[in-house]
Amino acid sequence: MDRPTAGRAAVIAGLGAYVPERVVTNDMLAEHLDTSDEWIRTRTGISTRHVVEPGTATSDLAVEAGARALKSAGGLTPDVLVLATTTPDRPCPGTAPDVAARLGLGRIPAFDVSAVCTGFLYALATGAGFIASGLAERVLVVAAEAFTTILNPADRTTSVIFGDGAGAVLLRAGDPAEPGAVKALDLGSDGTGRDLITVPAGGSAQRSTGLPAKPADTYFQMDGKPVFMNAVLHMTASSKKVLDEIGWQVSDVDAFVGHQANLRILHAVADRLKIPREKAVVNVDRVANTAGASIPLALADAAADGTLRPGDRVLMTAFGGGLTWGSTAVEWPGIEAG
Numbered sequence: 335m336d337r338p339t340a341g342r343a344a345v346i347a348g349l350g351a352y353v354p355e356r357v358v359t360n361d362m363l364a365e366h367l368d369t370s371d372e373w374i375r376t377r378t379g380i381s382t383r384h385v386v387e388p389g390t391a392t393s394d395l396a397v398e399a400g401a402r403a404l405k406s407a408g409g410l411t412p413d414v415l416v417l418a419t420t421t422p423d424r425p426c427p428g429t430a431p432d433v434a435a436r437l438g439l440g441r442i443p444a445f446d447v448s449a450v451c452t453g454f455l456y457a458l459a460t461g462a463g464f465i466a467s468g469l470a471e472r473v474l475v476v477a478a479e480a481f482t483t484i485l486n487p488a489d490r491t492t493s494v495i496f497g498d499g500a501g502a503v504l505l506r507a508g509d510p511a512e513p514g515a516v517k518a519l520d521l522g523s524d525g526t527g528r529d530l531i532t533v534p535a536g537g538s539a540q541r542s543t544g545l546p547a548k549p550a551d552t553y554f555q556m557d558g559k560p561v562f563m564n565a566v567l568h569m570t571a572s573s574k575k576v577l578d579e580i581g582w583q584v585s586d587v588d589a590f591v592g593h594q595a596n597l598r599i600l601h602a603v604a605d606r607l608k609i610p611r612e613k614a615v616v617n618v619d620r621v622a623n624t625a626g627a628s629i630p631l632a633l634a635d636a637a638a639d640g641t642l643r644p645g646d647r648v649l650m651t652a653f654g655g656g657l658t659w660g661s662t663a664v665e666w667p668g669i670e671a672g
Contacts, residue, residue: 344462344473346514346664348407348504350672351634352398353384353497353621360494367490374494379597383497383622386480391423392500396433396478399500399630402672403474404437407504412474415444416460418453418626420655421480422446425536433476450531451593451654452521453477453626454501455662459519461505476502477626484533486553495596496554497622501630513644514667518579520572521660527564530557531655565599568659569651570606576649576661584608586647589636589666593652594618594628603651615641625654634671644668 359382360371374380386395396417404410415437417430430444449456454477461473478500485493508515533554534540535547569592577584590609592600597618604614617635624631629650636642644666651661 341510342466342468343508343510343515344465344505345508345512346503346516346667347410347506347669348403348405348672349502349630349634349637349669350399350402350404350406351499351501351631352395352402353499353631354386354390354395356385356387357382358385363494367493369490369494377596377598378495379619380494380622381619384499385482386498390480392419392421392478392480393423393429393432393436395480395498395500396429396476397436399478399502400433400437400474400476403502403504404672406669406672407506410472410504410506412439412472412504413442413470414461414464414473415439415442416447416457416473416475417444418447418449418457418475418477419479420448420450420453420625421483449626449654449656449658451595451623451625451628452652452656452658452660453654454629455519455650455652455660456521456658458503458516458662459521459660462516462519465505465507471507473505474502475505476500477630479625479627481625484554486550489553491558492554492556495623497624499621499624499627499631501627501634503630513665514669515664517663517665518576519660519662520575520579522568522572522658524657527560527657530561530564530657562599564657565595565653566602566606568657569593569603569653569661572659572661573603573607573649573651576663580663582647582663587613587649588646589642589648590614591629591632591636591648591650593654594621594632595623595653628652637669637671642666
């Protein structure tokens with residue numbers, strides 16, 4: 335049974351997702367990298383990914399997903415827009431105000447959140463906080479990534495893993511006991527692991543040296559083995575905290591929506607939680623790792639194909655650079671992705 339709840343909650347009232355039309359297969363990558371379709375699928379579970387065309391920015395993806403979430407919500411107008419991204423259109427200003435303007439939302443507060451692959455959950459928590467405090471009635475939470483724009487095309491260890499895309503949810507104020515209410519949130523970070531997932535150049539740490547950046551340091555870098563260990567450890571522990579807080583047993587979980595980093599991590603976390611693998615929502619095979627956008631994209635795919643049904647108990651968890659991690663849970667509402 336769920337624990338009794340009281341007060342004001344953030345309720346998921348709309349869902350939207352968007353991926354670029356261009357599809358890149360493993361075989362296409364193997365044409366210029368020392369890799370193969372079998373090597374990529376065996377190690378990551380990925381077969382294809384969607385990639386932005388030249389001239390397409392993160393804001394373009396965010397606008398598409400945001401518009402679809404608003405349509406799904408029946409045209410509800412947000413008071414605040416929170417955008418999670420690791421690939422803003424430019425270092426300054428933030429991308430969110432541009433997205434809000436292009437969506438026709440007027441002069442509402444709009445700002446970026448940076449937590450890499452945990453970005454959606456951090457942005458969701460921010461939006462839920464606005465609603466719980468009474469500062470907003472409705473918040474549009476968008477996670478958008480043009481992640482392939484920061485990858486070294488010659489590095490097979492990273493360029494095969496990631497794809498581009500965006501997902502969004504519209505939160506509204508509601509009752510904590512109703513379907514769609516964000517039941518609990520657990521967030522954490524460990525800055526001592528900042529160099530495990532990073533783009534070393536381009537920020538004040540590198541620019542303040544007065545030295546030119548090394549070409550390789552302008553691209554995304556990741557230390558795979560410790561990232562794998564930390565991801566499994568923190569996603570598992572964070573998920574357990576959320577389940578304990580709301581009083582769910584593992585057997586109560588109908589759908590496990592983990593960050594779509596790769597299939598091995600998803601299965602490892604599910605196994606540690608003792609959640610049957612068949613309950614894990616998987617779309618990493620089709621869209622690859624879309625960083626902060628992966629959870630809302632997975633939710634949209636699962637809602638569209640009937641994997642998620644109204645009333646299903648959904649556990650979400652993610653891990654990303656920072657290091658950052660987080661989890662949440664909802665009882666799935668009767669909504670369709672826009």
